[in-house]
Each structure stands twice: as C-alpha cells, then as structure tokens.
Amino acid sequence: MIPAMPASASNARARRASVSAVRFGRVAATGVVAVLILFAGVWGSWGTAQHVMLTKGRERGTVEVTSCAGDRCSGPFRPVSAGARARARVEIAQSVAVRKGRTYDVVLKPGTADALRSGPAGVLYAWVPLGGALLLASVVVAGGLRLTRVAWGLALSGAGLLTVAFVAVR
Template identity: 75%
Template sequence: MPSAVVSSQGAFTALRFGRFAAMGTVAVLILIAGVWASWGSAQHVMLTKGRESGTIKVTRCGADTCSGPYAPISAGSRARGSVVIEKTVAVRKGQTYTVVVKPGSDDVVRSGPAGVLYAWVPLGGALLLAAVVVAGGLRRTRMAWVLAGSGIALLTAAFVTV
C-alpha cells in the first residue's frame, strides 16, 4: 500500500509543477506582449538622440488620425506642411503638441513625460492582466499585488499626465 501513496504524491507534484510552468509561461508571455506593444512608440519617444523633434499644431482630425503642420525644434529637422499623429483622447484639434518624427515617415508621436507614459500604457494593461494570472494560477498573491500596483500606477500616471 505504501507504493500507492508514493505514486499519488508523485502525480500531485507533477500536476503542481505543470500548473506552475503553464501559468508562469502565460504570465511571462503577457508581459512580453505588453513590452512589445509599447516599444513600437516608446523607442521613438525615449531614444531621441539623432531624431527630429518639433511641434505639431493639429488642424484636421479623421477617424483614426489627426494632422497638421510641423515646426522643427531640433537641429537638422525640417519643417513639414503636414504630419500625422494618432488620434487619441489626448489629441485635440487646435492644440499644439511637442512630438518626435518617426524615421523615414511623416508620422509623429508625442514626446516628453506625457509621450513616454502614454507609450507604455499597453504595458500597464499587461501588468494588470498578468497580476490576475499570477494570483490565480501561481498562487503568488504578493507578487500579484506588486504587478497590479505597478500597472495601476502606470495607467494613473499616464491618465493624469496626458
């Protein structure tokens, strides 16, 4: 009879390890996806050396984008008649924003603290989602609270700044 108990404990240990590995993988993939989604804009805002920076005065807005004339601030940047910025709740017609031009295009992203925080919003959402997986799947409540707190702090800071 002792072999049945040992076999049962071995199966329980294997299942527990499997759950830990699967949920850990899911949590890590969620965080990687958040960084990947954020990095598309964040790289232009955070790594500004050698990039064109200036201001845009938003004159037209469509369904997904807004546009307007670009006035350069940085050396080597040239004025443009029209550049395109993504339309968000933080972009309004008639306002002027500091921006960075994406290389090789007429697309711009907001710069400064507001631009940095807004670029990392997808990571904030990923932190909140990963917190649920860590708490429920991994049973690591302290780590889940840290992840959730970080996500809430990031999203709140972005909301207040933008």
C-alpha cells in the same frame, strides 16, 4: 513493489508523486503564460517608446493640430531640433491624448510623416500597453502561481502606470 510492503504504501507514494507532477506542471505553465503576457506588453509598447525615449538624431518639434478625420489628426510641423525641417503636414494618431486646436511636442518616426507625442506624457502614453499587461499578468500570477504579494505588486504597478499616463496626457 517489495513483498514486505503493503500495497497501500506504494499507492500513496505514487499518488504523492503524481500530485507533485501536476502541481509542477501547473506552476510551470502558468509562469510561462505570465512571462509571455509581460513580454507582449513590452513588445507592444516598444514600437512607440523607442522613438519617444531615444530622440537623439530624430526630428523633434511641435505640431498644431488643425484637422481630424477618422483616427488621425494632422497639422503643420515646426522643428526645434538641429537637422529637422519644417513640414506643411504631419499626422498624429487621434486618441484621448490629442485634440484639435492644441499644440503638442512631437517626435517624427524616421522616414515618415507620422508624429508621436514626446516628453513625459508621450513616454508614459507609449508604455500603456505594458500597464495593461501588468494588470493581466497579476491575475494569472494570483490565480495560477498563488503568489498574492507578487500579484498585488504587478497590479499596483500596472494601475499606477495607467493612472499616471492618463493624468499626464490630459
């Protein structure tokens, strides 16, 4: 402290510096949390989306759901792509997107008998985890970063993705 300066001036400066440090810490921590949420949404979606979106070289066809048990449905696979072979039984996860007695366009995961819905409905359904992550990140961005316009953009994107996916799989 300079002897000519009153003690209150140095205390005020130190207080401003600590408030700035806490604010920077809050923004940095909240930004990291928001980015991690979005990364987790992309990571959770990509496991399915890569098979549905990048279909070149994969077995594509249709499956008529004949039976459902637990959280899995099954039926015969009829190929539509070159190199795909017919199978007596493939499995598809039972969800709001699959009903017994209906036929769906599917892509088989390489080396398995697991089928995933393909086409626009399958692509949108694969990205549902990202839609949820967008909604969650919007709350973090609004509350922690205080960026309300960005938060509204994230929330509307997430809600729009979830709504379109719900309508498409019906």
